[in-house]
Amino acid sequence: xxxxxxxxxxCDQNLDLQLKALKDVGCDQIFSxxxxxxxxxxxxxxxxxLAALMPGDTLxxxxxxxxxxxxxxxxxxxxxxxxxxxxxxxxxxxxxxxxAGGILIFHIMGALAEFERSLISERTRAGMSxxxxxxxxxxxxxxxxxxxxxxxxxxxGGGALSVQRAARDMGISRATLYRALRRKTAFQ
Numbered sequence: 001x002x003x004x005x006x007x008x009x010x011c012d013q014n015l016d017l018q019l020k021a022l023k024d025v026g027c028d029q030i031f032s033x034x035x036x037x038x039x040x041x042x043x044x045x046x047x048x049x050l051a052a053l054m055p056g057d058t059l060x061x062x063x064x065x066x067x068x069x070x071x072x073x074x075x076x077x078x079x080x081x082x083x084x085x086x087x088x089x090x091x092x093x094x095x096x097x098x099x100a101g102g103i104l105i106f107h108i109m110g111a112l113a114e115f116e117r118s119l120i121s122e123r124t125r126a127g128m129s130x131x132x133x134x135x136x137x138x139x140x141x142x143x144x145x146x147x148x149x150x151x152x153x154x155x156x157g158g159g160a161l162s163v164q165r166a167a168r169d170m171g172i173s174r175a176t177l178y179r180a181l182r183r184k185t186a187f188q
Contacts, residue, residue, distance in 0.1 A: 144180045
């Protein structure tokens with residue numbers, strides 16, 4: 001029997017493409033998780049799919065990254081499936097671990113995917129470092145200017161405004177105002 005598993009990382013993403021592909025390759029049952037990262041080990045849909053598998057069955061996924069995010073996690077998953085007498089078939093990569101060649105390709109593809117993620121992360125860190133050295137601000141722009149903070153601090157300190165009222169007047173949350181005031185204090 002073929003058991004399908006689909007996953008998307010955010011609730012905004014759509015499972016339709018994966019579900020159609022799983023149906024097209026003849027999955028008898030399909031389980032899914034929506035809004036869960038591949039790094040999460042607690043995925044109810046995956047747990048249900050694994051529980052439904054019997055020796056001789058095949059777990060079918062759309063792509064390797066739907067099952068796990070790291071090579072070590074993917075290898076661990078394939079090993080546990082192998083121990084259960086269950087195969088893994090990845091539609092996009094055409095990997096079928098029922099054969100020795102499929103297992104080899106699985107390890108190569110997994111290693112390449114992890115290498116690519118590492119390169120992206122490395123380039124991102126290098127870009128952020130270069131931007132910092134140029135004096136560019138990293139991250140989200142601040143909601144409040146130093147002048148706004150001075151005015152609000154004076155109004156709150158003088159009793160003219162409550163923190164709640166000041167935040168509402170500025171169109172921000174109290175938490176944002178408190179963070180900005182702490183940040184300002186740290187720079188003084």
